[in-house]
Amino acid sequence: MATKGHSAKARGALVSMVLLLLLLAGGIFGTTLAGGSWSPKLALDLSGGSQLILSPQVNDADGGEITDEQLEQAVEIIRQRVDGSGVAEAEVSTQSGQNVVVSVPGVLSPETRDLIQTSAQMSFRAVLNSGAPTPVPGDAVAAEESLPAPTAEPADGSDYNWVTPELWREYEALDCSVPTNVDEAEQDPNAAIVACSTDGQEKYILGPIEIHGTEIENASFSQVTGGTGYSTGQWGVNIDFNDPGTATFKDVTTRLNSIRGANPSDPRARFAIMLDGAVLSSPVTQAVITNGQPQITGNFTEQEASQLAEQLKYGALPISFTIQSEQQISATLGADQLRMGLLAGLIGLVLVFVYSLFQYRLVGLVNISSIIVAAGFSYGVIILLGHLMNYRLSLAGVAGLIVSIGLMADSFIVYFERIRDEIRAGRTIPAAIDHGWNRAKRTIMASKAVNLLAAVVLYFASVGNVRGFAFTLGLTAIADLIITFLFIHPLMVLLGQRDYFRNGGKWSGMDPAALGATPLYRGAGRVRSAEETEARLSLAERKRRERLAAAEEEMAATDIKEQGRGE
């Protein structure tokens, strides 16, 4: 009866294992419908590509540590730059709250690399001209004789004398409708330039830089209030300039405001806020700002206002990047590494299989199948996480998986050595399986907890490669526990009830004779008496027996129940 209850439980456990595997397969199938695949996502070192690890630095007076918020901004900036350069599938992420990692498939062009690395500059320039973002069609370009010709040194930032014939041609040819990155280095801070708006809707000719981003003290966004203090429901962006900024901005707005007074639709009444060589915003000056606290209004949504305020703040705090490491891994080398890693894993598996069979005979098959199930399980989870969390398998991760073969087999070894101990102590095989499990599961849980702890700590404290490794170690520790409880143990219980194993068949790996134990029950109704047993025992064995007995008393409720039934 007790064993029947046991086998029902064991079967139940096996069924839940199968269900778990089916659930996993179903989950992966679900993600394939949403564009996932049946193979894991590979990290750069296996799939090939380039990786840049950048450490951002804030060039402010404090020179202190970069805050999380600034790091997020840095990631945003780099993402915009990389996307703008037309690199597909680029990934930009932070690493351990300090670095920014840029991963791109294929080779990173030197231009993109420079672009990513340069420190972004925010600046304010007066607008000289603006127009539609597309190139001027051939029949509409200005004739040679009507090109603007500077007649004198430009007097201020809004002077048309900045515009040379070459600049005008450049302006006519400029196409802002396709996202490209302007090389900031070519934008002379002390001369007029051409530029696009960040949204590609407009292009400009701009005067020299009049105010630098560093002169912004702070920026925020809020609802615009009307003259009597009520809210207009519009969103505005507020800038606070520092003292030199305030003075310069007063001069600039005085000039632009008078231009607007003369002709409200003159493009020169606007000033452009530039970041990374593109125009973020180009508001019309509506008043002379003397206190250095202008408000930019327009048809901003709350989100747009917040974004612009963030960008302005960033301008006040230029972040520059130094490259910490740059790696290019060819697709061939990556594939080579993966193939060799898998080959090594396969050889390792075969060796472990052979050793298991050699050491544990037929029961070794339990070990082998548990490793296969665990491998399938871990593989499935990695695929699923690849899709759900963008987890990518790296070479270190593969190594983690291979290493875990040994750790996984150890659960079986601990358990099975325990069973053997119990058989040596004279228990029948099903009883030995039972008692062995009660003892072993504690050990297994405690030791796996150590592994899991190591994996978790490593994961949170470490960077890059170590992380991928820690992840697979932790994953396999969990998989191992699941498989030990839902696969190895139930399988052992069920095997223990097959005649061959119950009687300790020669090749079962549990042959009591080979283990130096003579079972108390010898089949065919012949039973050794307790006295006989006692007489046969050596001193050491007797001591053990006593200890066993003492331990026996501790073994809780289930044992008592079984005993009751037995008698």
Add this chain to the structure above:
Amino acid sequence: MANKLAQFGNDLHSGKKSYGFVPHRKRWLSLALVIVILAALVPVLKGGYNLGIEFRGGSEFTVSSVANEDVTIGQDAISAAAPEATDVRVTNISSNTVRAQMSELGDDETLAVGDALRAAYGVERDDVTSSFVGPTWGAGVTKQALIGLAWFVVLVMIGMALYFRTWKMSLSAIAGLVFTIVTTVGLYALVGFEITPSAIIGFLTVLSYSLYDTVVVFDKIRENTEGIEGRRDVTFSEQVNLAVNQTLVRSINTSVVGILPVGSILFIGALLLGAGALKDLSLALFVGIIVGTIGTLFVAAPAYAVLRLGEQSVKEQERRVEGIRAGIVPEEETSETGQSPSLPAITVREFNFPTNNQ
């Protein structure tokens, strides 16, 4: 041979065969101390660790699918393309693959060297890869790893102290850990492999493995020494030693099974692949698993015995048992009292067990 091993296991289990892990504890612990000192001296004698490019900083190129593996081709190409490069090391890291490391190059030189190598070895653009590592990169990784290590050790000590209900097990486990890690790093340095971030990962895993192994053995020690104060037949240290011997077959099997896959990575890595990550990691693990197992058997367990033998009650227990053995109190008399009543119960129950299965 399997039979011999089984017999070996049987004898260890019954105590018929026993290795003196605990009786010779002083010998093992002093030997361990000597090994640790020697291992720590290895890098000093060898003039420092052989640090990988991740710690030195510099530029690295890998050329795969080369037909002619002659390293002088690469050296010539590099000196022609970037004459200012210093510390140039061109090595044949596996069949058809050549790696060139040198001092840090500028962007133009990097491109020039890459092109020169491609032309010199006559390979496709995809077959040449370049990396650049700043000297702080490896240090950053190591710093993070050390922080992780510190946290791990503290948490494990607390966890073990709670689980085993004694801080002495935590402390002796850490002693085994220190032995394992110092010896592993020393042996690694002795082989002369470069210390790379991958090797660091390997060392960290060795820590985890070492403690894992110790927990398994300590769990058996805990079981064997439960209620030891009342025992008159065996001493505390005998029980600790028996536990280590009883788990010896497991220790051997586990390290063999652990080493087989790692060994195959090492074999594949060193012979076929050559390049970095896998090879460094697997060597660290290969050495670490063996040393870790030894560390548990010869350092952690004896250290625990030493710590506990300092306790008054344990000392008394040992003295009492020795007194009984010396014949002051007859052995039979004492060992039978208080413990025998449970004996028949086992017999009866064990006898009935199979009949339930119908």
